[in-house]
Amino acid sequence: MPFISVEAVHPTHEQKGRLIAEITRIASEILELPQSSFYVLVKENDSDNWGVGGKQLSIILAEREK
Amino acid sequence: MPFISVEAVHPTHEQKGRLIAEITRIASEILELPQSSFYVLVKENDSDNWGVGGKQLSIILAEREK
Amino acid sequence: MPFISVEAVHPTHEQKGRLIAEITRIASEILELPQSSFYVLVKENDSDNWGVGGKQLSIILAEREK
Amino acid sequence: MPFISVEAVHPTHEQKGRLIAEITRIASEILELPQSSFYVLVKENDSDNWGVGGKQLSIILAEREK
Amino acid sequence: MPFISVEAVHPTHEQKGRLIAEITRIASEILELPQSSFYVLVKENDSDNWGVGGKQLSIILAEREK
Amino acid sequence: MPFISVEAVHPTHEQKGRLIAEITRIASEILELPQSSFYVLVKENDSDNWGVGGKQLSIILAEREK
Secondary structure: OOEEEEEEOOOOHHHHHHHHHHHHHHHHHHHOOOHHHOEEEEEEOOOOOEEEOOEEHHHHHHHHHO | OOEEEEEEOOOOHHHHHHHHHHHHHHHHHHHOOOHHHOEEEEEEOOHHHEEEOOEEHHHHHHHHHO | OOEEEEEEOOOOHHHHHHHHHHHHHHHHHHHOOOHHHOEEEEEEOOOOOEEEOOEEHHHHHHHHHO | OOEEEEEEOOOOHHHHHHHHHHHHHHHHHHHOOOHHHOEEEEEEOOOOOEEEOOEEHHHHHHHHHO | OOEEEEEEOOOOHHHHHHHHHHHHHHHHHHHOOOHHHOEEEEEEOOHHHEEEOOEEHHHHHHHHHO | OOEEEEEEOOOOHHHHHHHHHHHHHHHHHHHOOOHHHOEEEEEEOOOOOEEEOOEEHHHHHHHHHO
């Protein structure tokens, strides 16, 4: 019954599929529980809503591109 | 002060209203706390972001419809 | 695949069992999904760790008992 | 490494920036950890998805405006 | 800045270390972000607090052992 | 109705009280909502359960002390 949530920005459809498949596989192996008992939830968030070290990620990214 | 969150796909307006009313009522009764102290939050997620047993729910649903 | 978490203080063994059974039953009915697809997780927290209106719940409760 | 999440309705761009900056600053000071180790995540939710005392916030707000 | 939480029962010290290392490695590879930007948090929960299909996991496990 | 959760290691009783009071005060001011509508929840986690950059925090801290 493990439940794994991944708070990210906006992964592509393919990245979400791979996160779900690979994280379930590896966690099922480590915890010795069947893959069928795992739920994985990918949560998407705008870079405007993420704060890293007190700064909005949207601003950090804009500054990097300069 | 209990806080209950419901990670779902996309319930309708009416389903959200019923989830909030019914879960609050039942949990208030069981925990013997006033309904006014409860917060319920319904979180919506695309089926693309849910992994069940290592597979994207969007793909599981598409396969079922075949 | 819904996942429901209940942030509470410390429910008894029996209250946890009832929360799990009753919330699953009602949510399954409202969302029209089988009960077997639901996970419910009861999270316990000391009243020292809950803040209500900016005040620790442990202090609010101690004041009420006076 | 603290991780702080703020479940709100829909703050403005400016409010999000201030929440991230101010909460990081104050929590860093209280916990005596560098600001660089903090992540803050602002989560947005429609008022339709919030339940307060068993009632949808969207309905509470609509009734207040009458 | 991704934040990954793993709601489990009680993994051993070694299992927690492996979950943290392996999930970070694979997610970093898929999302093309440096490992240093990842936080993983393993959350422990008694089987009494997990509900699977409306039943307490502690009871499901006790019945299996009979 | 905002709900703020703080995932930390193990703050002292006094630090928890200050986190609750200060975060509520600042967030209430920024979001222009009454303090009474805020819930803050401090979640404690062993350093064994935190992963930073793919490494257990307990191991990072032990290495620093050498």
